[in-house]
Amino acid sequence: MSPSQIVTQKRMTAEEAAAMIQNGEVISTSGFTPAGYPKAIPLALAARAEALHAQGREFKVSLYTGASVGDELDGSLARAKALNFRMPYQSNKEIRDGINSGEIEFVDFHLSHVAQYLRYGFIPRSTTAIVEAVEVTNDGKIYLSTSGGMSATFLKSADRIFVELNESMPKGLMGFHDVYVPKSPPNRPPLPIYHPGDRIGTPYVKVDPSKIVGIVTTEMPDKTPPFRAPDADSEAIAANVIDFLLHEQKKGRLPEHLPYQSGVGNVANAVLSGFASHPQIDAISLYTEVMQDGVFELIEADRLEMASTCSLTLSPAGQVKFRANIDELKHKIIIRQQEMSNNPEVIRRLGVISMNTALEMDIFGNVNSTHVVGSKMMNGIGGSGDFCRNAYISIFMTPSIAKNGDISAVVPMVSHADHNEHSVQVMVTEQGLADLRGLSPVRRARLIIEKCVHPDYKEMLTDYLDFGLKNAPSKHTPHVLAHAFDFHKRFLETGSMKMREPAGV
């Protein structure tokens, strides 16, 4: 197939595109996880920034993406000191270091909120959009690659557009996307998704072709990490989740055909693997924001009804498998814009069961997803709030300890609350599962300590609770603020949350 006329006319090198970007610009790009983000222009932009810095000139941009992106974008720009502002999520070490050192300003958003805030004018507009695509037509139809992100809103609101036409991506990705941008209130109709597989938009983003100023062809694959088999803790967490779901089913509290949202990483893969192999599990559907390799196991076991996602975050081996089965998969997978994949209205309507990873939990049922010791940004809240707040059942999962046991994932008080007691229903570690629904704070605390806490920390947390019941201003949530962060303070001072000598609080 010969390239379309627009590609021939507007083709340029990544360096030519990068040269058109000015100091101080607000750049918005495709990408949601290391999937579907632009690669060549960001690398050229980082090189340009370094060259300008070497000449003693200033060069920094603001960067908006769907969520985290690959190293060619976040990593290279951070290393080149070319970023002054970043939103709404990241998971790259160098960006994170820049955020925590104060070099890069970062705003952490609920992922379903950002696109509409941009359209409402609440956040400065991005003038330049750079998106990865697999096809561009003469009349301005842009077929995105492996993620939806916020590309539709970015493309519609930018003054000029650069497209990275990734020739290493299969053209068969055309047809996976469902691009829909809700109208603004007060004239917004209901969002017409009634099943995870409903298509309500177009398979492309339509733009004014005159806004496309450059098309760069590339052949760089999404830089995803290799698939790692789940470790023992992840498998234990997954087994606890599946036991719980089967119990709920037996009790008549789990209607058939509720879709699942499953977060990123090892634990999420282990849960999907469990769904694929457990003898008592039926076929499921996914209404989720990230699709990982785990989905193949479900498909191979003939247990995937339909999957709605915002990105295909497949390992290199998973990418090969995807290409080999792309035509068949098109009937199973829909890639949406994050405003729709994470939409509260749809999540509550469908009854999604959400499963997200916690960074830290407390005994009263609050979850920290973002801040280490209340201060250091890890990645961001991502979609966890979009899903848990609107879920049929909201589940949070984490191994009970970290750093060889020097950190307990369960603490007296979370050092940052991203999901509070009102929105967290089930907590799971490899130790067990605590079903917190309908329990008052003290009952929650007893149950979490019994079921979820690592044996090394049970006594210390029980001591805190009992001390509070004697000394706190109230027995409802018996926090003693003077000791609420003792675990964290000890960790900061000694490198461990454990006490040297066992003693009361």
Place this chain on the structure above:
Amino acid sequence: MSPSQIVTQKRMTAEEAAAMIQNGEVISTSGFTPAGYPKAIPLALAARAEALHAQGREFKVSLYTGASVGDELDGSLARAKALNFRMPYQSNKEIRDGINSGEIEFVDFHLSHVAQYLRYGFIPRSTTAIVEAVEVTNDGKIYLSTSGGMSATFLKSADRIFVELNESMPKGLMGFHDVYVPKSPPNRPPLPIYHPGDRIGTPYVKVDPSKIVGIVTTEMPDKTPPFRAPDADSEAIAANVIDFLLHEQKKGRLPEHLPYQSGVGNVANAVLSGFASHPQIDAISLYTEVMQDGVFELIEADRLEMASTCSLTLSPAGQVKFRANIDELKHKIIIRQQEMSNNPEVIRRLGVISMNTALEMDIFGNVNSTHVVGSKMMNGIGGSGDFCRNAYISIFMTPSIAKNGDISAVVPMVSHADHNEHSVQVMVTEQGLADLRGLSPVRRARLIIEKCVHPDYKEMLTDYLDFGLKNAPSKHTPHVLAHAFDFHKRFLETGSMKMREPAGV
């Protein structure tokens, strides 16, 4: 009009009804704020409990309501030591004392979530429902009085029903309610409210008439507090909110016809009063959970398009005014079940501007709505999370100081996070307004200190921020956990958040 046959057949005294309620039962009642709650049976039940206790017998029940209720229900049962469990919200001193002393277990819920959790079987079912009504028909149509609450779900799931037929309430209340119970996922259709005034259900709750075991006639009015004119702080807060809205309008960021949610109390009344009198404000609509006297000012100024609420919480004088104009008001006011008045899907679709009161805010944009010094339950989260998470713009308001200045409403870190930095967009005190949209944590902190903090606390909070920027683990959210609660600790120790001698942290 003679009473319907069912009323004649099932009429009993409050004492007879109370005698049928057993120790350990789970009672659910109508009521949302001191409006539309049962009065006579609870008073008789409290008397029964006291009599049984005097005989040395146990008698306690669990109580589910829509939200807070009047003293005849919450107060009398708490004073009679007749409660062991309460949900999902309260604002009565004696209940609060019981919760904080550990006598009464309390679970605090997002008000839009509870009814569906009950239907899903996540919370123990209530066997006995007691609702206040203005009419009951032979075929089991119950016309609720002044609040929607969760009565429809309570009535449908209970085994037996007691009705308090309140003959002091106008029969004209028939027609105000719109009763709609959403289907359960995964087969829930979109909730078809496109405008605050849309009626989608029935004006009554339909029950199997054989479940109605007793009807008690009463003449007791809703025990609401008298209207108090807004104080100077409330008026200053309202003026700041209106300035902001006019500014947004001028910038083109405030589409016409976005409805408002306005919380309870003085500040909310002051804002509505401002809307009624400001020369540049057009007619508005309300999509809210509580309607107070402020609504009359809007109507008198011909500035109310339509009001959707869950309750009519009118002062005694307001109740008189309501009756005098009831036929006209029926075209302006809809009373919904709280699952609909506070529904995330509808709130996000309509673009509701939410205005809620904060108990405490922190410099990074988190809000505490529930817990005094992280421990003592005040009232509960109520609908604040339902609205702010889904609002077009979410506004939180509070006077900058309390207790003659010994408490600063803005602290380094909230002692309980009900609404976090991701969901709070605008903070307002009588000092000024901070528009936090799109700002990173440190910029938020500078702006909140500049605009919202009382002069007595500006230096202390700036010191905390600057100390953190030098000493915290990260400059992103520069919290130093060892000092995060210094304000609270000082208040607990000395009775004031102020330092004896001005000094750094």
